[in-house]
Amino acid sequence: xxxxxxxxxxxxxxxxxxxxxxxxxxxxxxxxxxxxxxxxxxxxxxxxxxxxxxxxxxxxxxxxxxxxxxxxxxxxxxxxxxxxxxxxxxxxxxxxxxxxxxxxxxxxxxxxxxxxxxxxxxxxxxxxxxxxxxxxxxxxxxxxxxxxxxxxxxxxxxxxxxxxxxxxxxxxxxxxxxxxxxxxxxxxxxxxxxxxxxxxxxxxxxxxxxxxxxxxxxxxxxxxxxxxxxxxxxxxxxxxx
Amino acid sequence: xxxxxxxxxxxxxxxxxxxxxxxxxxxxxxxxxxxxxxxxxxxxxxxxxxxxxxxxxxxxxxxxxxxxxxxxxxxxxxxxxxxxxxxxxxxxxxxxxxxxxxxxxxxxxxxxxxxxxxxxxxxxxxxxxxxxxxxxxxxxxxxxxxxxxxxxxxxxxxxxxxxxxxxxxxxxxxxxxxxxxxxxxxxxxxxxxxxxxxxxxxxxxxxxxxxxxxxxxxxxxxxxxxxxxxxxxxxxxxxxxxxxxxxxxxxxxxxxxxxxxxxxxxxxxxxxxxxxxxxxxxxxxxxxxxxx
Numbered sequence: 447x448x449x450x451x452x453x454x455x456x457x458x459x460x461x462x463x464x465x466x467x468x469x470x471x472x473x474x475x476x477x478x479x480x481x482x483x484x485x486x487x488x489x490x491x492x493x494x495x496x497x498x499x500x501x502x503x504x505x506x507x508x509x510x511x512x513x514x515x516x517x518x519x520x521x522x523x524x525x526x527x528x529x530x531x532x533x534x535x536x537x538x539x540x541x542x543x544x545x546x547x548x549x550x551x552x553x554x555x556x557x558x559x560x561x562x563x564x565x566x567x568x569x570x571x572x573x574x575x576x577x578x579x580x581x582x583x584x585x586x587x588x589x590x591x592x593x594x595x596x597x598x599x600x601x602x603x604x605x606x607x608x609x610x611x612x613x614x615x616x617x618x619x620x621x622x623x624x625x626x627x628x629x630x631x632x633x634x635x636x637x638x639x640x641x642x643x644x645x646x647x648x649x650x651x652x653x654x655x656x657x658x659x660x661x662x663x664x665x666x667x668x669x670x671x672x673x674x675x676x677x678x679x680x681x682x683x684x685x686x687x
Numbered sequence: 688x689x690x691x692x693x694x695x696x697x698x699x700x701x702x703x704x705x706x707x708x709x710x711x712x713x714x715x716x717x718x719x720x721x722x723x724x725x726x727x728x729x730x731x732x733x734x735x736x737x738x739x740x741x742x743x744x745x746x747x748x749x750x751x752x753x754x755x756x757x758x759x760x761x762x763x764x765x766x767x768x769x770x771x772x773x774x775x776x777x778x779x780x781x782x783x784x785x786x787x788x789x790x791x792x793x794x795x796x797x798x799x800x801x802x803x804x805x806x807x808x809x810x811x812x813x814x815x816x817x818x819x820x821x822x823x824x825x826x827x828x829x830x831x832x833x834x835x836x837x838x839x840x841x842x843x844x845x846x847x848x849x850x851x852x853x854x855x856x857x858x859x860x861x862x863x864x865x866x867x868x869x870x871x872x873x874x875x876x877x878x879x880x881x882x883x884x885x886x887x888x889x890x891x892x893x894x895x896x897x898x899x900x901x902x903x904x905x906x907x908x909x910x911x912x913x914x915x916x917x918x919x920x921x922x923x924x925x926x927x928x929x930x931x932x933x934x935x936x937x938x939x940x941x942x943x944x945x946x947x948x949x950x951x952x953x954x955x956x957x958x959x960x961x962x963x964x965x966x967x968x969x970x971x972x973x974x975x976x977x978x979x
Contacts, residue, residue: 521867523870523871526867526868526870538864540858540861540862541861542861543854543857543861547858550851550854551869551871552869554870
């Protein structure tokens, strides 16, 4: 049953890249202002789930509700405008543009110059590091700085739902902690709803409210983050810690 | 000395035409990774629009701006109808489609306007300018050509760098996938890119046709040289397109002036082959490789 209180509801999604589906009847419900960790081994379908929600992969079956409106099978730009910000794995800063241009780009789907410039001011207040480097080509930023830039850029559109794909990938341990703290801070300050895909299950569950475990395209467990983290058998089989 | 000045200034004037064609190719290439072989045909067709308007109204400027408007409309129309389905597919698809468009446009122009050579007026006097008795090798019309292309290129630069439309155009060129995820409606952006390319092509057509006559194939040679200019500049670089155009114009002017003018198009093709062999990404582009 659809959870009417959810910011994002995924119902019975079947999706893939031709041939055998990667996702088989996957459902998720994310309450507003929560972080849901999406966990599982490589090839479990975590990234495909995010790509399906944001419209990069068209689902064969199922519904995707953002604030009650079904966005399944719409083009990605429409889904973004419906309030879903997807930060793909490998980050996707546009290296040829400056830091500020990357940020401004994130706000272009909103109407009104004053709304956009207020969002830019907010971004620099929250991330002073970006303000110090705003005229610099984004290609000159370090990996950790790029991760912060793409998250800040996603926030420029004032999204309802943030889809984060492996934000810790390739980062130094200290940066991983910083990025996780940032995600938790966003939930606490702005009430953002986050779907967080992570290889690093331990640090994801440490900040998440709920979690789900995918295996071979099916949901094998979905519960409160603390319950999943305490399940020794689940951890040994699927989570690797 | 006088010869050298004449060849140089004359070369710069012609080079601005190549620059306009090169800019139109760069606009399309950056946005859609399509090499628009029909660009010359589009320019020819919009020049006929100007020709008809000038013939019927007697007003040069009405015809001039009608051609620019027709260029915008034709670019937008072609992108949103026949080009869009080829974007993101195998590169050969768009090559075939744009070559087909060229044949279609040239055939349609022949059917509608006939194949005979028509004279096309220039905006200003084509008599050579002089300082005292020293001939400069260029006319008022050449000065207007240079000024018009430079003004259009400058306007394009300002739009690209300082407006949100320009930011959309650049972002879509660099990374269409990321742009879509940020809610940019890239279909509209690509249509706009083609419209602007149509505008630059129309500008080149109206400016060059007084010296070539107007007929269905009148832009073919200009297109090849404009393409060469774009390759010299690097297909990704608008600034490179302008510099490449002027460089090619001056070089061909020297070659034509000192070596004989019969083989100018051959020298142009030789320059194209040379650049593709030595530095295929162009003189002013990054190290990105090219598929064409």
